[in-house]
Amino acid sequence: MRVPHLHHGLRAIRPTQTPSGCRTFLSGIPEQKIHLSHTLPYSQKQLYDLVSDVSAYHRFVPFCTSSKILSRPPPGSGPDKPYRVELAVGFMGIEQRYVSNVFLTPYERVEAVAADESPIFTKLRSVWTFKPLATPSDSSALRNSPSNPLTKPSNVSIPSSPTLSASAPPSHPAPQTQFSLDLEFGFINPLHAALSSSSVQRVSQKMVEAFVSRCIQIYGNKDGVLREPSSKPSS
Incomplete structure (x- = not known):
């Protein structure tokens, strides 16, 4: 199966480095920050449901080989009570496990x-x-809503548009949701830090493509979110 490419609507990935004062103790390599965002034709709940399902990360997150929930917050807890999740990651022959605290704001x-x-x-x-x-x-709908304070009642009769047929089905455009992902990371091992510094942009792109592919797998391909890779090199 070929990995599909994102449309040009994807905003440029902007990996940045923190100031020298934030260098890690052992590696001397700065901690890194990444910000990326994209708009998809899915609802806010649909996107949230995919990302909050941390036990499924190994099925679609690049380099994640295992994801297991160790503990859950008590029922009725607020977003300040985390899930504890064990993740295993493998990259360039290196595999490690670590525990992450995951905070959910529905x-x-x-x-x-x-x-x-x-x-x-x-x-x-x-x-x-x-x-x-x-x-x-x-x-x-908001502009024409009676509850809109900017809408004043009027007795003027507005004729229907002659271009629309009375039998024409209503149009229901797909919902649009903008997601953003912000990453901050630094490695203890200098080798890990050097490897990440040289491949951060490629890894970030793979993360976004994997997320969008997961959306299509679960919810279907709306409005052609993805396209097949072109045989021509990109300009």
Whole structure:
């Protein structure tokens, strides 16, 4: 199976490095930060449900070979009570396990922070956020809603559009949700730090492609989110 490519709508991945004062103690290589975002034709809940299902990460997250929930917060707990999750990652012949605390804010945010006893990372924090975007029909409905304070009652009769047939089916555009992923990480092992520094952009791209592919697998391909890779090199 060929890995599909994202449309050009994907915003550029911008890996950045923290100031020199944030260098890790052993490696001397700065901790790294990545920010990326994209808009997909799925609901906020649909995207949140995929990312919050941490036990399924090994099925689609690149380089994740195992994902297991160790403990759950008590029922009724707020978003400040984490899940404890054990993850195994393998990359370039290196495989390690670590425990992450995962904080869930339903439908809005998923934050994962590597536990203090991590044997791999000086720091690892990922934050997914999900923001629903108004569709054109939503905006029109809001403008014409009686509860809209900007809408004044009027006795003027507005004729129907002659271009629309009375029997035409209503249009229901797909929901649009913008997701953002922010990563901050630093490695204890200098070798791991050097490897990540040279491949961070490629790994980040694979993460986004894997997430979108998972959306299509679970929810279907709406509005052609992905396309087959072109045989021509990109300009």
